[in-house]
Amino acid sequence: MINMIEDIFSKNPEFCKDSYTIYICGVGGQGIIKTSTIIGNGAINEEKNVVMSEVHGMSQRGGIVSTELKIGNYKSSLIEEFSSDMIIGFEPIEVVRNLNKANKDTKIIINTQPIIPSNISSQKNSYPDINEVIAILRENYNYVYPIDGSQLAKESGNILTLNMVLLGAATADETFPISKDNIIIAMQNNLKANFYDINAEAIEKGYEKVKSLQ
Amino acid sequence: MPLEDLLINKPKKKLFLLGNEAAVRGAIEAGVSIAATYPGTPSSEIGDVLHYLAKDANIYFEFSVNEKVAMEVAATAAVSGLRSFTFMKHVGLNVASDSFMTTAYNGVNGGMVILTADDPSMFSSQNEQDNRHYGRLAKIPILEPSNPQEIKDMMVYGFELSEKFKTPVIIRTSTRISHMRGIVELNEIKASNNINENIHWKKGFFKKNPKQWVPVPGNAAEMHKNLALKFENIKKINTKLNKIYSAPKATKNKNSKFKLGIVSSGSSFNYAYDTINKYDLGIDILKLGFTYPFPEKEVLNFIKDLDGVFIVEEVDPIVEKEILSIIGKNQLKISVFGKLNNVFPMIYEFNPDILLNSFKKFYKIAKKENEKVNGGKNNINDIYDEFSKEEININEYNQNTKLENTQLNNLIESLPNRHPTLCPGCPHRTSYFAVKKSIEELEISEDNVIFASDIGCYTLGISPPYQTADYLLSMGSSIGNGGGFSKATNQTVMSFIGDSTFFHSGISPLINCIHNKNKFVLTILDNRTTAMTGGQSNPGLNVDGMGDPAPEISIEKIAISLGIKFVKTINPLNLKKTIETYKEAIKYDGISVIIAKSPCILIKGLKKRKPMEIDYNKCNKCLECLKFLACPAISMKNDEIIIDSLSCKGCTTCRQMCKEKAIKIKR
Ligand code: SF4
Numbered sequence: 001m002i003n004m005i006e007d008i009f010s011k012n013p014e015f016c017k018d019s020y021t022i023y024i025c026g027v028g029g030q031g032i033i034k035t036s037t038i039i040g041n042g043a044i045n046e047e048k049n050v051v052m053s054e055v056h057g058m059s060q061r062g063g064i065v066s067t068e069l070k071i072g073n074y075k076s077s078l079i080e081e082f083s084s085d086m087i088i089g090f091e092p093i094e095v096v097r098n099l100n101k102a103n104k105d106t107k108i109i110i111n112t113q114p115i116i117p118s119n120i121s122s123q124k125n126s127y128p129d130i131n132e133v134i135a136i137l138r139e140n141y142n143y144v145y146p147i148d149g150s151q152l153a154k155e156s157g158n159i160l161t162l163n164m165v166l167l168g169a170a171t172a173d174e175t176f177p178i179s180k181d182n183i184i185i186a187m188q189n190n191l192k193a194n195f196y197d198i199n200a201e202a203i204e205k206g207y208e209k210v211k212s213l214q
Numbered sequence: 215m216p217l218e219d220l221l222i223n224k225p226k227k228k229l230f231l232l233g234n235e236a237a238v239r240g241a242i243e244a245g246v247s248i249a250a251t252y253p254g255t256p257s258s259e260i261g262d263v264l265h266y267l268a269k270d271a272n273i274y275f276e277f278s279v280n281e282k283v284a285m286e287v288a289a290t291a292a293v294s295g296l297r298s299f300t301f302m303k304h305v306g307l308n309v310a311s312d313s314f315m316t317t318a319y320n321g322v323n324g325g326m327v328i329l330t331a332d333d334p335s336m337f338s339s340q341n342e343q344d345n346r347h348y349g350r351l352a353k354i355p356i357l358e359p360s361n362p363q364e365i366k367d368m369m370v371y372g373f374e375l376s377e378k379f380k381t382p383v384i385i386r387t388s389t390r391i392s393h394m395r396g397i398v399e400l401n402e403i404k405a406s407n408n409i410n411e412n413i414h415w416k417k418g419f420f421k422k423n424p425k426q427w428v429p430v431p432g433n434a435a436e437m438h439k440n441l442a443l444k445f446e447n448i449k450k451i452n453t454k455l456n457k458i459y460s461a462p463k464a465t466k467n468k469n470s471k472f473k474l475g476i477v478s479s480g481s482s483f484n485y486a487y488d489t490i491n492k493y494d495l496g497i498d499i500l501k502l503g504f505t506y507p508f509p510e511k512e513v514l515n516f517i518k519d520l521d522g523v524f525i526v527e528e529v530d531p532i533v534e535k536e537i538l539s540i541i542g543k544n545q546l547k548i549s550v551f552g553k554l555n556n557v558f559p560m561i562y563e564f565n566p567d568i569l570l571n572s573f574k575k576f577y578k579i580a581k582k583e584n585e586k587v588n589g590g591k592n593n594i595n596d597i598y599d600e601f602s603k604e605e606i607n608i609n610e611y612n613q614n615t616k617l618e619n620t621q622l623n624n625l626i627e628s629l630p631n632r633h634p635t636l637c638p639g640c641p642h643r644t645s646y647f648a649v650k651k652s653i654e655e656l657e658i659s660e661d662n663v664i665f666a667s668d669i670g671c672y673t674l675g676i677s678p679p680y681q682t683a684d685y686l687l688s689m690g691s692s693i694g695n696g697g698g699f700s701k702a703t704n705q706t707v708m709s710f711i712g713d714s715t716f717f718h719s720g721i722s723p724l725i726n727c728i729h730n731k732n733k734f735v736l737t738i739l740d741n742r743t744t745a746m747t748g749g750q751s752n753p754g755l756n757v758d759g760m761g762d763p764a765p766e767i768s769i770e771k772i773a774i775s776l777g778i779k780f781v782k783t784i785n786p787l788n789l790k791k792t793i794e795t796y797k798e799a800i801k802y803d804g805i806s807v808i809i810a811k812s813p814c815i816l817i818k819g820l821k822k823r824k825p826m827e828i829d830y831n832k833c834n835k836c837l838e839c840l841k842f843l844a845c846p847a848i849s850m851k852n853d854e855i856i857i858d859s860l861s862c863k864g865c866t867t868c869r870q871m872c873k874e875k876a877i878k879i880k881r
């Protein structure tokens with residue numbers, strides 16, 4: 001006897017146990033791939049299985065960059081629609097563009113500092129108002145953490161630590177499967193030693209910011 | 215992770231590697247002596263890593279002038295008894311194909327692995343051709359990895375297979391595998407030997423044997439026979455690369471009374487595995503790793519007791535047709551669900567959602583069919599017929615799902631798009647600006663100018679405001695196309711090609727155009743690197759693939775030596791001079807060559823130039839800089855033009871083009 005379609009396509013809890021998926025998006029040059037690799041290494045430090053998808057090539061010339069991380073039993077590195085556990089958005093409208101990866105309970109960490117597309121003057125659409133964007137997100141999603149990552153990065157001594165601020169912000173959410181300590185170890189293994197202090201400071205700043213928003 | 219970690223000889227150690235990094239580790243474990251490539255996404259990082267590590271890994275590595283030469287370098291290394299490795303993007307194999315086809319006839323002594331990286335959905339390519347066809351065309355075995363660990367392991371296996379059967383072996387990846395990062399457990403690195411103090415890689419010895427190595431017609435007939443025999447032997451081998459992933463007994467067939475199975479490979483396997491397991495669909499999967507010669511016996515064993523089999527494969531229905539032929543040959547009664555009957559999309563890359571949809575569609579029809587018969591007997595053929603009734607609807611594919619919420623959908627639709635653009639300070643921008651200016655000053659209508667473009671960053675000239683890419687076929691095509699347009703039309707023809715692309719396949723077409731008396735303006739945008747793929751060296755530079763000093767080949771001298779009378783090397787960043795030169799070139803009767811020489815701003819170690827700023831006392835807000843130059847560093851904020859001093863690279867183009875002299879060096 002064939003079951004109902006809904007019955008057939010119910011998730012297998014055993015397979016989905018301990019899984020966690022993170023969608024990271026922004027613009028070329030923001031350090032997105034490095035950040036994602038650090039999260040992956042952090043997962044390995046905790047003996048978790050992890051696969052990740054990266055976008056290279058054409059999209060790096062000021063275009064959109066995204067990575068997808070899947071921790072758990074998965075073999076494929078692409079996240080299903082509406083099923084990211086977390087989105088880390090390096091650029092506000094890129095988060096909006098990728099909302100088909102989010103559901104109501106997705107943790108959305110969003111840098112509020114826009115990067116305006118360079119050909120904006122020849123486009124029909126204008127860049128939206130950030131406060132309105134955040135308000136709409138808040139209305140529709142339960143866990144939105146807007147942070148001025150670029151400002152916090154400057155405060156930690158270098159605008160280029162934006163990616164570490166956002167990484168720190170991610171670790172502050174209690175659903176995030178990797179401890180801050182393991183993230184810091186992975187950061188040390190992946191970045192140049194002379195920037196270690198600034199980066200650690202940036203991770204701390206992002207962490208504190210999200211804690212204060214919760 | 216420092217790239218040096220790829221050299222450590224610690225079996226069982228786990229690294230988090232990109233597919234392309236794993237390919238390099240595989241080459242190192244296998245003891246490769248010679249590697250050659252022409253950079254192309256999605257395989258570029260293999261070359262970047264080898265460029266960095268080759269010497270420490272005892273490998274000779276070169277960026278060859280094009281893929282065909284890379285193939286030839288690897289082939290000769292292999293016939294000299296060395297292990298050799300060549301890798302390229304899918305369309306790169308088109309360029310290499312002439313020599314590639316014959317490598318199968320000639321065979322090898324040392325192992326030879328050819329990695330080809332396909333690009334389904336065309337993230338950075340002009341097409342999504344399926345290179346599994348190439349194995350069939352040449353009778354060369356194909357291995358298909360599904361993740362970085364398998365890439366590494368199949369590299370090693372590929373070399374063993376290659377040496378055993380004296381044939382080159384293809385490893386076929388796709389963007390999602392080459393650019394997947396995953397955990398890779400290392401194996402031992404074979405100790406390399408015979409390394410002389412002066413030369414860091416092992417040398418081989420070529421034993422003459424024209425009957426084997428020179429396919430003149432008399433020999434070739436014999437060689438083809440040997441190849442066919444070889445091929446029959448390869449078919450017989452047992453391999454662990456094809457593997458059944460059985461569904462747990464408890465879930466098997468719980469959803470349907472039919473016995474179902476899946477055959478898949480490469481990245482498609484990952485989606486199939488996740489979908490079946492996540493939803494506990496209870497279907498066995500046969501994963502093919504050794505996909506050509508097609509493992510008929512194993513596949514027959516897997517499918518023979520099934521009622522229906524799903525074929526999950528990206529791009530072309532190749533496995534599907536193989537399986538249909540097995541079914542036909544063995545007169546089996548099995549329904550095949552694949553691309554040919556609309557179960558899975560015919561084009562583009564797959565993802566978990568696409569598979570989920572396909573399986574939902576299947577079970578929906580299965581349920582409907584079941585109800586129809588009202589508990590009576592029903593047949594999988596009915597489901598098959600139901601699917602086959604539908605016409606293949608290509609328009610359905612790859613449409614972004616809308617969200618249920620209209621507020622969010624409206625917001626998404628109102629967003630400005632963000633296409634890749636030329637970097638701030640990119641010399642190509644200035645060249646394009648000058649080209650447009652000179653056309654305007656000569657009062658030629660834009661419709662009367664054809665821009666034949668080529669492959670590189672400068673193809674980004676396709677977007678407004680430049681719109682300097684009207685026609686494109688392949689690497690080097692701008693020159694042949696330029697010649698063709700100049701014969702086919704009376705329009706003004708301007709071709710653009712980069713330095714690396716010119717060396718790759720621009721020289722012979724240029725010879726053709728001179729000989730055939732074409733008339734067009736050829737710009738060689740010499741930005742001193744292979745920029746689009748990440749900045750690799752090319753013959754125009756004084757450094758080779760291993761970072762050693764090398765003779766620099768002058769594009770100007772090539773053009774002059776071919777007898778071209780109008781050859782001018784200019785610095786495009788000198789705007790006035792550039793515009794003047796273009797005006798002259800356009801008026802010239804014959805082929806005019808302009809070498810626009812200025813380095814890509816991403817090249818490391820370039821001298822920093824001071825950024826610009828706006829003098830608001832002078833700016834009259836004509837917005838010409840914003841509209842016609844469109845440098846990403848220039849934008850509009852609160853009704854004023856601003857220049858972002860962090861992203862401005864100080865190329866001074868905006869300063870030169872501003873009629874009001876309102877742009878100055880920032881103090
Ligand atoms: S000088 Fe002008 S055109 Fe050049 S990078 Fe700076 S803002 Fe852009």
Ligand code: SF4
Nearest residue numbers: 833834836837839872
């Ligand atoms: S071109 Fe000169 S005058 Fe015109 S908007 Fe730009 S800066 Fe102002």
